[in-house]
Amino acid sequence: MRISDLSRLTGVSIPTIRFYLREGLLPPGQPTGRNQADYDEKHVRQVLFIRALTTIGRLDLASVRDLLAALDDPQLPLPDLYEAVNRVLVPPDGAIADPTELDQARSEVDRFVAGRGWLIQPDIPARDRFAAVLAALHRLGCEFGVDFFVPFADAAERLAVQELDLLPAGTTDPDRAAVVVRAVLLEVALGAIRRMAQEHIVRQRLG
């Protein structure tokens, strides 16, 4: 198909598709003449994929590029693919908290993680992100213990199980783009559900 068909089928404008091509996010089509190329179903899927991640998924191009690189390697173990998603969703923050306060909050997080029996790497950004929140709340005098998060951690575990249950049983080679897009969009859906639930509870209790 021509680029105009690719645009029509995906609902993504031709200039945006050209931009994806220029940026190397989308592989070039089969050349059919000067300034013309032929695109196929794979291009349709990839355009929809990039579009979903950058609009609804709210990822920047660098993050999309990282995810495409992970998808490009068919040998990458599935846990590493999930890790690539985790890295994109919670990138390292750099120095955003006072080191001493952060150290104290880090031990709290370590105890929380150990208490749950979570086997996770010691250096993933999510740990520091959680610690930075605890440290900031402490500093602002509106802290609460990590126990506050126990019911949510239960729900997060259940949800992760549900997410993995979406993989076809016994498959060793699931649709990896689907794995990525689901993981990213799920995060967005959950944020939206949280906001709706909160609005309901606030109205019920305070309205």
Place this chain on the structure above:
Amino acid sequence: MRISDLSRLTGVSIPTIRFYLREGLLPPGQPTGRNQADYDEKHVRQVLFIRALTTIGRLDLASVRDLLAALDDPQLPLPDLYEAVNRVLVPPDGAIADPTELDQARSEVDRFVAGRGWLIQPDIPARDRFAAVLAALHRLGCEFGVDFFVPFADAAERLAVQELDLLPAGTTDPDRAAVVVRAVLLEVALGAIRRMAQEHIVRQRLG
């Protein structure tokens, strides 16, 4: 105190504090001389507040400004304050999905919301955000029913109750800045917990 003390106490650099002042995010201090002003405890809290929201909370300055405006009105009912937070955390997306697909997904979301008995406004961005995710998953062929989200919605409700329980019992005038900062940072902490839980489950099941 002088601006240098304000900087020392908050750990925020003097140029950044001057930037907050210039942008009107921080009220000016009491003038004590040419190019000198006196700052107080309120300034300390406000600097920490802005800093926490823009770094760990990952909000842009426009969002912080919106939240400060909401905090500036002591008559604003508490539910409206929570709504201001919701608006900042899930801003309207504009047209990011195909209108027809979105309409279909919207009815799904409406049924989900009605099924939970949530009393929420019909036009809040979170509804459309959720619908946009469902529409995109559908389009990419990796959809799953809204029932998938039921356990998470349960957890989100419980968490909203827990969050309101943090308000001192019977108070009609809680610390509003604390309400805002907790709501914003909670969202960040939950994202981090989700990533940790997912890494654990992925390793347990696939690793």
